[in-house]
Amino acid sequence: MTMTETLAPTAVVHQHITDAVKAPDLIRLDGNLVLARFETMKVYAALGAVRELLRRGTVRPGQTLVDSSSGIYALALAMACHRYGLRCHIIASTTVDATMRAQLEILGATVDRMPPSQDLRLDQERRVQRVRELLAERSDLHWMRQYHDDIHYLGYRELAELVSTALPSAPLTVVGSVGTGSSTGGLIEPLRQRDPSVRLVGVQPFGSITFGSEGFSDPEAIIAGIGSSIHFGNVRHELYDAMHWVDFRHAMAGAVGLMRDHAVFAGLSTGATYLVAGREAAANPHRTHLLIGADTGHRYAERVFARHHEALRPDGLRPKEITSLHDLAPPWSAMEWQRQPYSTAGKDGQAWKGGQS
Template sequence: MSAVASATGAVVHEHITDAIKAPSLIRLSRNVVLARFETLKVYATLGVVRSLIADGTVRIGQTLVDSSSGIYALALAMACHRHGLRCHIVASTTVDATMRAQLEILGATVDQMPPSADLRLDQRRRVERVRELLDRDPTMHWMRQYHDPVHYLGYAELADLARAALGPLPLTVVGSVGTGASTGGLVEALRADDPDVRLVGVQPFGSVTFGSDRFTDPDAIIAGIGSAIPFDNVHHDLYDDVHWLDFRHAMAGTVGLLREHAVFAGLSTGAAHLVAAWEARRRPERTHLVIGADTGHRYTERVFARHREALDPARLAPVEIDALDDLAPPWSAMHWARRDYQGPVRGPVLIPTQHHREGWAS
């Protein structure tokens, strides 16, 4: 039993993962609702870990290993803590001291990559390290959050919550793409009942996932919202529209979310908030559900302490493009039309900035 209801209706949870997995639903405007998580990926890790134990793939006491840039690591460590498993995280350079301390106290062992301004190098090092660990100890189970479709399964529960809360209104989901599992898993489950549910994906410049890897944005290490390597869990044909934002636009959305709505959330949430506000003005008949992956604590110095530098979200709008050849910073939007994607189009372009190595990590 995961929770017990008191006589007053209050619920006492058996583990913190039950208490934090469900988001707070917050109406930001008439047709924009934020699903604000403490850590989004608890849904996925709980679902995967329970499935692995139930089918005998892993046993109590075994070590689960994976690479992460932040919130997946914490969610996996929590799931392992709950179910009596060991956890080993190969951490991105973007994982900060606060996150690492939480992981270690939860019992996870952590390998962190050395400082690097090159996310491709950071991700390649992480994959190589995981393979070294598996060669050394084949009893470890590699979670493969970027590639194993089992990570989609946990988001069916979130879809049920969204249906119950929002009702049968025309719905658009807006969220950062990242590994593809959260937006993909949620929308696949929602479309089982309503094929017209729209999905708008948010990407940084510099991500290989939707073809912006020819750009380099020194302000944004893109782990968590984009990727420097292809992810099998990104199903491009699920997405109706894609928006690409630079760091300054994501920062504007993040600071604006706190200033306008008192919601302290992470950089990917701010980016999705900015995109959803623009989409909602164009399609007022649809409800827009914004996926808020985490809180803002990891972004205090890199984003919130610089709030006076933030652009005014009301003055920002994307350039609408018809082809990836026309993609350009600081904000582009394209009707993706649920089509597949085969790869990048051309070589690197530097986005000029004043600051360096600010995280988009999730």
């Protein structure tokens, strides 16, 4: 049965654009592989956080919210501020392009953009330092702290309700890029309240500190929104059942493959996740696999899609199965994380075998 047959179409008149863009399109890519395709997934995080801050009285209409972002969260926060009469100031990563900056400015946000850098750690550290400088200068600012404040988990409960309604029967595996930790964490926690067996498979780039790959360099890409070179307090390592580390070339293969095979134009993190989800789905045919596609592919048009003739074919790619972080190696490694804290993972873990039942 297809998703179209399962979910009857409905016509809704939305009160604000955030309601229209937050919910994903659910697309069955294969028998047990479903894509949740978002225009801007982090609208869930921004709306949930802003509404809660207003409810608590922590912020008031007209106040300025400030945060650092590589692009997706910046737009989501600017849209949430537009909806609720708040001001917005973004410390923008070097990955924020002219198109994104124009949207932010038209929405009324002010933008500080960091100087060009191929060093993800330097870019992130500069952004955080700039936020701290602004907070020292101005008492009216509220720092959203998307990397550390778990208020960003709240909005994803609505997404969990949608997923539970759309995919009610088969055992479920969620596959998503880790990033700040809020999207996968905020989705998996309410899903596991209903069914503790729901698996969570995370995706990381090489060079990210979050799951121990900071000793590697992937000079071709800064994969925005998937990894980090600084500690993110919102990442709860013990939520993840398995972890995959994917390099730029493999993420590119997934992004181009998703477009070629299913006509879906999605971002580079979605490409990496598509590659991983396909592997997991093939190994576990009795489970439904929900692939999180956080944004569209527009900001990767030149760096990825214009180079589609260079892309590897996903069908021939396989991960290196590891039992310890000591064995981690590019271009693609996979490991059963077993819902462990970071301090204990990778010491005596079971080898990745395509997932567990």
